[in-house]
Structure formats: structure tokens, C-alpha cells
Amino acid sequence: MNKIILFACLSLLLGCQNTPHRNPLINHNSYIESTYEAVDKLSAQLSQHTHYLNKNEPILVATLVSVDELESASRLGRSISEQVAARLTQKGFKVVEVKLRGSLFVKRAEGELLLSREIAQISQSYKAPAVVVGTYAPATNFVHINLKVVSADSQLVLAAEDYGLPLDENTKTLLNSGR
Secondary structure, three states, X not given: OHHHHHHHHHHHHHHHHHOOOOOOOOOHHHHHHHHHHHHHHHHHHHOOOOOXXXXXXXXXXXXXXXXXXXXXXXXXXXXXXXXXXXXXXXXXXXXOOHHHOOOOOOEOOOEOOOOHHHHHHHHHHHOOOEEEEEEEEEOOOEEEEEEEEEEOOOXXXXXXXXXXXXXXXXXXXXXXXXX
């Protein structure tokens, strides 16, 4: 009997070693809530900079880009920027929907890319004193996300927030598609 129990325990232990490790899937609402919490923190920081931006002035939200490829974005970058725009709108900011205007160059698969050298020029055309920019960087088990609100005139960072999302199968799909 002891041999049977010992064999069962060894089989169980050896079986566990061969089971591939899979990152658990993040709940869809948790994914969005992570971004909303980051935007809430940005908004709180912006309340200290009303001389640069107030809720009555328009704000632009650029597509988040890969920290390694500043001129391309994935579905992850585009979806997070949509969440940022949605949350800012919910909080009473006047977010300009740049996809509806013709003066901003939009690359077909990359969204509204906004590099620092373009901030002043594009924000002037929209009369927006600030722009939300951001990057993402995949790691082994998570994706690091950085959001910044930048003054269009001075290019000073008015607010910044970092957070992470688990690198699960859904996040990997968003990272690897739509380029």
C-alpha cells in the first residue's frame, strides 16, 4: 500500500513538472480598470497644472507605441489609447477625436502616432494645449505601460503614470497583431 501511495505522489510531482506554465487570462474589466486607474491618477496630477490645461480646453490622445519601435503601434497601443480617451471624456475633459479630422496624418495600421517633434505643430492645429502620449514594453510576464500628459508649448511633462498588464494570451494577441 505504501508503494502505491509513494508511486502516486511521485507521478503527481513529475506530472506537475511537465505541465507548461501559462499566464492566467486577465479579466476584460480588470484590463480596462487598470488603464482607468492610471488615467484617474493622471487627472489628479493635472489638477495641479491648471495654468497649462483645464477641462474646458481640448486634449489630444496619441496612440501608445512600442518603446523599441517609436514609429509603429499594435492593437494593444491603439486599444489603450482608446481607453485613455474614454476615461478622460468620462472625467469631463474635452478629448478631440483626431480620426475624424483630415489634418492629422494617420498611418493605416498604426493609429495616431505622435512623436515629440510633432506635438507643437499638431496640437496647434487642434488648439489643444496638451497631448497624452505613451509607450509600452513587453517583459517576461507583464507589459509595462507609461502614460504622460505633455504641454504642447513647452513639452513639459505635466503628469505621468506607470502601470502593468499581465502578459497573458489576450495581451500577446493584441501585441502581435494589427501592425
